Amino acid sequence: MLTPTQLLRAYLAEIQDPAAAAALFADDGVLELPALASMGIDARAQGPAAIEKFIASLLVNVPDFRFQDIHIFIETPDQAFGEYSVEASVRSTGKMYRQTYAGRLVAERGKIKLLRESLDTLAAYRAFSKDS
Template identity: 70%
Template sequence: MRNAPQLLQAYLDGIQDPASVARLFADDGVLELPYLKSLGIDARAQGPAAIESFIGSLLKNVPDFRFRNIRMLIETPEQAFAEYEVEAKVLSTGRIYQQMYAGRLVARDGKIALLRESLDTIAAANAFRP
């Protein structure tokens, strides 16, 4: 059974495979980026099917989306916290999306119960808004 740091690393490493990443989540697991609400974006997905769809639609617009420069800052069996970066071209705008994420993962029974990510909303708006 995977612990929280292992689950977070698997999520970060596997982001290019939405189905594989979605299987890391519990049936009621949640992926959320709550600060995107300030941009009018509902960035909350619950359950593996919704999470797979959410990540898949992101990859359609940002096909080279990959996490890099991962720094695990807190590692316990139930929770992990890390910072990680993305730099990739957004197809819809032609701009480069350069972002630093902070992610907190809560594990339950070897699955992701919650992954909450924060990010710089200005950088997101500059890259994704026309």
């Protein structure tokens, strides 16, 4: 059974393979980025199928999306917290997306029950907006 840190590292390593990343989640597991709601983006997916679709749609627009500079700061028997970065070109705008995520993972029975990620919404807006 994977620990929370092992689950987080596996998710980050598998981000280029949506099916493999989604398979780490429990049947009712949730991936959410609540900060994006302020930008009018529904960034919440529940269940492996929805999570796989969410990740796949991101990769269509940001094909080189990969996590790097991974630092795990906290691990308890059922949670892990870390920071990790992305630097990749956005296909629809031609801009570079530079972002540092903070992620809190809650594990249950060796699967991801919840992965809640925070990010800099201004950096996301600048990279994904055709206006700025």
